[in-house]
Amino acid sequence: MPHALLIDDDANLLSGLAELVGQEGFTTSTAGTLADARTQLAERAPDVVLTDLVLPDGSGLDLLRELESNPATDVVLITGHASVDSAVDALRKGVSDYLTKPIDIPRLRTVLANVARTRELKQEVGTLREELRKLGYYGRLLGASTQMQKVYDLIAKVAPTEATVLLLGESGTGKDLVAQTLHDLSRRRKKPFLPLNCGAVSPQLIESELFGHERGSFTGATQRHRGYFERAHGGTLFLDEITEMPIELQVKLLRVLETGSIIRIGGDQPVDVDVRVIAASNRRPDEAISEGKFREDLHYRLNVFPIQLPPLRDRHGDVDLLADHFLAELNKADGTAKTLSVACKDRLRTYQWPGNVRELKNLVQRAFILGENEIDVECLPPELSAEHGGANSQPALKVGTSLAETERRLILATLDHYEGDKKKAAEVLGISLKTLYNRLNLYKQH
Numbered sequence: 001m002p003h004a005l006l007i008d009d010d011a012n013l014l015s016g017l018a019e020l021v022g023q024e025g026f027t028t029s030t031a032g033t034l035a036d037a038r039t040q041l042a043e044r045a046p047d048v049v050l051t052d053l054v055l056p057d058g059s060g061l062d063l064l065r066e067l068e069s070n071p072a073t074d075v076v077l078i079t080g081h082a083s084v085d086s087a088v089d090a091l092r093k094g095v096s097d098y099l100t101k102p103i104d105i106p107r108l109r110t111v112l113a114n115v116a117r118t119r120e121l122k123q124e125v126g127t128l129r130e131e132l133r134k135l136g137y138y139g140r141l142l143g144a145s146t147q148m149q150k151v152y153d154l155i156a157k158v159a160p161t162e163a164t165v166l167l168l169g170e171s172g173t174g175k176d177l178v179a180q181t182l183h184d185l186s187r188r189r190k191k192p193f194l195p196l197n198c199g200a201v202s203p204q205l206i207e208s209e210l211f212g213h214e215r216g217s218f219t220g221a222t223q224r225h226r227g228y229f230e231r232a233h234g235g236t237l238f239l240d241e242i243t244e245m246p247i248e249l250q251v252k253l254l255r256v257l258e259t260g261s262i263i264r265i266g267g268d269q270p271v272d273v274d275v276r277v278i279a280a281s282n283r284r285p286d287e288a289i290s291e292g293k294f295r296e297d298l299h300y301r302l303n304v305f306p307i308q309l310p311p312l313r314d315r316h317g318d319v320d321l322l323a324d325h326f327l328a329e330l331n332k333a334d335g336t337a338k339t340l341s342v343a344c345k346d347r348l349r350t351y352q353w354p355g356n357v358r359e360l361k362n363l364v365q366r367a368f369i370l371g372e373n374e375i376d377v378e379c380l381p382p383e384l385s386a387e388h389g390g391a392n393s394q395p396a397l398k399v400g401t402s403l404a405e406t407e408r409r410l411i412l413a414t415l416d417h418y419e420g421d422k423k424k425a426a427e428v429l430g431i432s433l434k435t436l437y438n439r440l441n442l443y444k445q446h
Contacts, residue, residue, distance in 0.1 A: 002115065005040050007031045007051040007060060008078065013101075017050065020105065024112045034058045041066065046073055048115045050099075053079035053090075064094050074115050078103065091163045091304050114187060136321050139181030141174065143318040147310040151178070158305045159185035164257070166242075166302045167280040169309030171430030172356030175280040176240065178309065182278055183236040191235030194228050199244035200432040207249055208265055211256075217266020229262050229273045242279040242302065243288040244435055250295045257301050277302070282431065287404055312353040312360065319348050322357060326364040327375075338368060341376045347384050354410050358430045383417065411439055 004026040008014045011032065018028045029044070031037040034057045037049075041063075049067070051060035060077060067073050077090045080101035090098055097111050136144035138152045158165055159182050167175040176195060183193040201209055212227030228237055239245070245253065256262050257277060261270035279302045281288070288294035312319065323340060331337055340348075344367070353359055363381065370379040377384075411429065418424045426436040 001025060001027050002047040003027045003029070003044060004112075005029050005031065005037065005046040005049045005051075007034075007037045007049065007055065007063075009033065009052065009056050017103070020103075020108060021050070021112065024109060026112065032056075034060075034062060037063060038066065048074045048076060048096075048112070050076045050078055053077055061090060061093055061095070076111055091161070094157070096161055136318075139184055140177045141181055142322060142325055143315055144321060145310075145315040145318045147315050148318065151307060151309060154305075154307050155181060155185065158182070158307075160187065161305075162276055164276070164302055164304040165278045166285075166299075166304070166306045167278065167309060168285075168306060169282065170311050170356055171282045172358035173309040173311060174357050175282075175309060176238070178307065179236070179238040179240075179278045179280065183238075183276075186236065186276065188235050188276055192232050193236045193238065194232040195238040195240060196228050197240045197432060199241035199435040199438075202434075203246045203249075206246065207252070210249070211252070211262045211264055213265035214267045217264070221266070224264070227262070227264070229256065229275055230271060232275045233273050234275075236276045236278060239277060239279045241281060241432070241435060243281045243283045243285060243294045244432075244438070247293065247295065250298045254295065254298045254301055257298075283407075284403055312356045319353075319360065320345055322360055323348055323364055326361050327368060330365060330368045337373070338371060339374055340367075341374050343377050344375055344380065347377055347380060351384050354414065355428045355430055359428055362428070408439075408443060411436070412443075 002025065004021050006014055006017050006021065006028055007030070008017070009032045014030050014032065018030055021028050026048075029040050029046070031040050032055075034055055037051070040046075049063065051063060053060050064075060067075065074096040075094065077095045077098040078101065079098065097114075099108060099111065136142055136148075138148075138155070141148070141152070155178065165179075165182060167178055169175055179195065180193060183189055196209065198206065208225060208227065210227050210229060212225045212230055213221050215221055215224050256273070259270070260274070261272045263270055285294055285299045285303070289296050289299060312322075323345065327338065327340060348360070348363075355362075363384070366381065367375045367379040411425070414429055415422065415425045418428070422436055423433060426433045429436070
């Protein structure tokens with residue numbers, strides 16, 4: 001039977017909790033202080049620890065450091081001093097979940113039922129870590145560089161939990177694949193994974209897309225529509241380009257995240273939804289906040305577990321791996337056996353990849369179409385086929401240039417390279433056409 005260690009200085013609560021946990025099929029041991037808990041831990045490693053936040057001789061969070069050597073143990077925080085600060089801090093430090101006093105018994109049962117499932121997932125994640133990632137594969141991700149290994153470590157830690165994740169990084173770095181991998185390695189993986197690009201939906205439609213609407217709620221609403229939150233019930237909702245969401249809608253999103261229920265447009269009855277939210281942005285949230293485009297309280301709520309994705313130019317050794325992978329996929333689809341020449345690979349390594357992995361994938365596909373059995377430098381686009389990997393085509397930047405200015409120069413340089421073709425520039429940069437127009441309008445105002 002699984003074993004639970006229960007820690008609280010309230011003897012009556014501890015006795016009742018032990019009875020409830022025992023009814024769920026756990027053996028139990030109890031402790032009233034950190035010192036007692038350490039003695040219990042030395043005698044037997046539990047499957048789950050349920051601990052009060054405030055104890056006579058310290059904080060329940062102090063046990064996390066001692067449990068690092070036993071990653072199979074889940075830690076659930078129980079507190080009568082609930083706050084967003086304490087919850088976020090606890091989740092970041094490695095707590096699996098948290099409960100507030102008085103304890104919601106159905107919620108406690110759900111947490112305990114998830115313990116066994118979480119252990120299975122952690123074992124699967126461990127297998128991925130030990131076997132596949134040695135070859136550069138991790139879920140839907142590909143990359144053997146040190147930078148990507150750090151990302152995999154973060155995914156492994158947060159995937160089995162219910163924590164909200166905020167993915168940050170340049171366009172084309174694979175935030176959508178990371179979100180999908182987080183879902184695939186979570187206990188929600190058999191439920192829907194729904195992605196929504198907040199920058200690609202018009203402000204007039206996005207509220208209906210997210211929360212749904214009732215029949216007759218506006219012109220053209222001929223029937224009830226279930227939004228993304230309802231359709232993702234039990235699963236994961238990936239909100240890409242979250243900083244592009246209309247500011248007035250961000251208030252409603254924050255309310256849903258805090259209450260776990262939505263109200264359809266034209267409706268008055270709340271609908272409960274059980275959805276894990278993963279958000280992503282290719283902009284620095286603090287800059288969007290300072291510009292009045294992103295609510296600070298929403299950022300705080302989404303930023304429980306941030307993951308920063310490295311640009312391709314910093315992923316040493318991954319360009320060859322990715323290029324060979326994309327080429328292998330094309331060869332398999334066409335029944336060919338084309339290869340990249342040594343000179344071609346050398347040129348790929350020296351390029352700065354402003355469009356990151358997405359740009360590399362598009363480039364390999366173009367070279368595949370143009371090349372024969374061996375794809376040479378002549379099959380590469382002008383910015384790579386020129387001497388020095390097209391260094392002259394890159395916007396000149398000095399050390400210390402702000403990210404906002406770097407983004408501005410990159411967008412304008414890409415637009416100039418494609419002779420004003422906004423659709424093509426947006427595609428290469430990995431952003432929606434609407435986002436590109438928003439950026440250009442912003443540049444005109446300054």
